[in-house]
Amino acid sequence: MVRGSVGVIFGETGTLDFKLLVSDSTAVHRGAYIKAWHETDGWVLAQVLSITRSSDSFTLEEAKSGQRKDKSDDRIVAEATVIGTRDSEGMLRSPVIPFSPGDLIYVADEGLIRSVLGLSGEDMNIGLLEGTSIRVQLSVNSLVQKHCSILAKTGSGKSYTAAVLLEELLDRDIPLLILDPHSEYASLKVEAPEDAEAFKKFGVTSKSYADRVTVYTPASKAINPGADELFRLNGINLTVKDLTSIFPENFNTTHTGILYEAIQKLRAEMETYTLEDIIFAVSNDKSKARWNVISMLESINETGILSPNPTPIEALVRKGRAAILDFKGVPPDMQSMIVSQICSALFEARKLDRVPPGMLVVEEAHNYAPEKGFSKTASTDILRTIASEGRKFGLGMMVISQRPARVDKNVLSQCGTQIIMKVTNPNDLKAISKGLEGVSSYVEDELMRLPPGVAMLVSNDIERPILVDIRIRKSKHGGESVNVLKAAKAKGPAPAPEVATKVPVAKARETHVPTTHVPTTPVTAKPPVQVEAPPVQEQEQPTSPPPKRQPSRPPRNEGGKLFTRIFGSGK
Numbered sequence: 001m002v003r004g005s006v007g008v009i010f011g012e013t014g015t016l017d018f019k020l021l022v023s024d025s026t027a028v029h030r031g032a033y034i035k036a037w038h039e040t041d042g043w044v045l046a047q048v049l050s051i052t053r054s055s056d057s058f059t060l061e062e063a064k065s066g067q068r069k070d071k072s073d074d075r076i077v078a079e080a081t082v083i084g085t086r087d088s089e090g091m092l093r094s095p096v097i098p099f100s101p102g103d104l105i106y107v108a109d110e111g112l113i114r115s116v117l118g119l120s121g122e123d124m125n126i127g128l129l130e131g132t133s134i135r136v137q138l139s140v141n142s143l144v145q146k147h148c149s150i151l152a153k154t155g156s157g158k159s160y161t162a163a164v165l166l167e168e169l170l171d172r173d174i175p176l177l178i179l180d181p182h183s184e185y186a187s188l189k190v191e192a193p194e195d196a197e198a199f200k201k202f203g204v205t206s207k208s209y210a211d212r213v214t215v216y217t218p219a220s221k222a223i224n225p226g227a228d229e230l231f232r233l234n235g236i237n238l239t240v241k242d243l244t245s246i247f248p249e250n251f252n253t254t255h256t257g258i259l260y261e262a263i264q265k266l267r268a269e270m271e272t273y274t275l276e277d278i279i280f281a282v283s284n285d286k287s288k289a290r291w292n293v294i295s296m297l298e299s300i301n302e303t304g305i306l307s308p309n310p311t312p313i314e315a316l317v318r319k320g321r322a323a324i325l326d327f328k329g330v331p332p333d334m335q336s337m338i339v340s341q342i343c344s345a346l347f348e349a350r351k352l353d354r355v356p357p358g359m360l361v362v363e364e365a366h367n368y369a370p371e372k373g374f375s376k377t378a379s380t381d382i383l384r385t386i387a388s389e390g391r392k393f394g395l396g397m398m399v400i401s402q403r404p405a406r407v408d409k410n411v412l413s414q415c416g417t418q419i420i421m422k423v424t425n426p427n428d429l430k431a432i433s434k435g436l437e438g439v440s441s442y443v444e445d446e447l448m449r450l451p452p453g454v455a456m457l458v459s460n461d462i463e464r465p466i467l468v469d470i471r472i473r474k475s476k477h478g479g480e481s482v483n484v485l486k487a488a489k490a491k492g493p494a495p496a497p498e499v500a501t502k503v504p505v506a507k508a509r510e511t512h513v514p515t516t517h518v519p520t521t522p523v524t525a526k527p528p529v530q531v532e533a534p535p536v537q538e539q540e541q542p543t544s545p546p547p548k549r550q551p552s553r554p555p556r557n558e559g560g561k562l563f564t565r566i567f568g569s570g571k
């Protein structure tokens with residue numbers, strides 16, 4: 001065998017694949033990139049898909065003992081798939097004439113791999129091409145504009161990989177809004193522990209993003225002591241639409257009519273009114289149905305998420321900064337209401353250029369944008385809208401899920417970059433391969449076997465799926481699993497909780513209303529005073545609001561009792 005070659009093509013060859021007899025088993029392994037000189041196309045890149053080893057030359061004693069003395073005549077055969085070569089115009093071409101048996105095979109060099117695979121991104125260092133020391137870099141523009149998804153079964157490294165991307169985006173001053181149901185991302189503030197070898201391997205150093213990250217809690221600081229700020233939605237001058245749009249099924253037309261009249265009266269009387277004013281106004285209605293409306297409104301008011309001082313979207317989305325909305329202690333229905341509100345506000349603000357272009361990160365996306373038939377949530381529609389229209393306005397989305405089959409297809413299909421880690425559930429595999437063009441069974445097999453920390457990267461910018469050894473984090477990983485045995489063995493009783501046992505808001509409301517209700521209002525500026533079409537009676541509306549007078553009843557500001565009981569004082 002010629003020096004430097006690792007094998008030779010033999011047997012029947014094609015233009016898209018060939019077999020090689022391997023001479024250097026240390027260099028040729030499953031997934032290895034190899035090159036062959038083709039008589040018309042020059043150097044052509046190929047990848048080893050499978051590899052077998054056979055031998056008949058062993059003695060009975062060797063077979064019995066399981067120890068073979070001489071393995072030198074083992075026959076190692078690999079099957080390779082042809083990726084192609086770049087022509088003078090930069091187009092990917094694969095040969096039209098079969099490879100010649102007897103042609104030598106070499107390990108592919110970095111230049112050929114980069115140019116043929118299209119690894120031309122220069123910005124984000126996400127790791128190394130598996131089995132090589134070739135850095136895989138993604139383009140920020142492509143990732144943000146065309147959205148990306150990170151899909152894998154639990155414990156395979158989704159949030160670790162997401163954090164790697166977030167570090168890279170923060171290093172490039174891209175604003176981030178992170179929806180974090182499991183308090184995993186606050187650890188961006190903490191430097192990763194020293195690991196000189198791994199840092200060197202991936203060309204990074206440890207780093208804290210504490211000066212760039214703010215953690216917001218929609219609950220309270222008693223529930224979430226790690227949070228920096230409270231997150232609140234606007235509770236002033238709510239419209240009928242604000243109150244009914246998210247869970248319209250909870251308000252029938254009679255309820256909406258009562259609300260409409262109450263709000264119209266308030267608008268005629270007051271410059272600004274709160275939800276409590278609306279409740280008071282509804283209580284003056286004569287119909288029996290008012291009690292249902294009051295009950296629904298009270299349950300909204302009691303959550304305490306509404307405030308005269310809402311968190312402006314402009315504070316959350318800022319150049320070079322990440323806002324983490326940490327949902328610790330927030331019931332699921334409330335989470336999706338908040339996600340719906342905040343994402344609507346973000347989308348509108350981005351359209352009007354009130355916030356800079358940036359990225360929305362949706363962890364556990366199957367909960368906020370579930371596929372039809374699994375569940376229904378308030379946030380699905382706006383996430384679909386951002387997925388389909390966000391790129392026009394420079395609003396990217398990172399969709400992270402451990403159940404790809406349960407994420408809305410409209411959302412997943414819009415992701416131009418997919419980072420997929422180990423997946424074993426057949427439905428999830430099917431959902432993933434449906435979304436990948438030209439995916440082969442090789443890819444599915446590969447996905448089932450991926451070790452933690454290795455991801456398959458599928459992107460519009462890259463010619464074919466590649467495996468990436470995801471780089472080590474610069475900041476500390478926050479998604480470690482709890483060591484149950486260690487916790488059980490730890491001495492002493494568990495510390496008493498600081499706050500009363502949490503009661504999901506929906507539960508707490510069960511005695512009042514049959515279903516869950518949530519407030520709906522833009523997070524940003526006060527809703528403009530506007531006249532809404534009456535939902536029940538058909539009557540013409542004035543084109544301008546009636547003149548304002550002083551409030552007939554001073555707005556109270558002591559709402560949020562139930563929320564306070566559930567979440568603590570928020571101080």
Ligand SMILES: Nc1ncnc2c1ncn2[C@@H]1O[C@H](COP(=O)(O)OP(=O)(O)OP(=O)(O)O)[C@@H](O)[C@H]1O
Nearest residue numbers: 153154155156157158159160402452453470471479
């Ligand atoms: N690229 C990597 N380098 C080193 N360790 C990694 C890497 N990716 C993942 N890990 C390790 O694998 C474990 C699981 O990772 P991670 O918490 O990201 O999984 P996950 O898929 O988000 O899990 P879950 O669904 O439970 O949140 C972590 O302990 C992490 O330290």
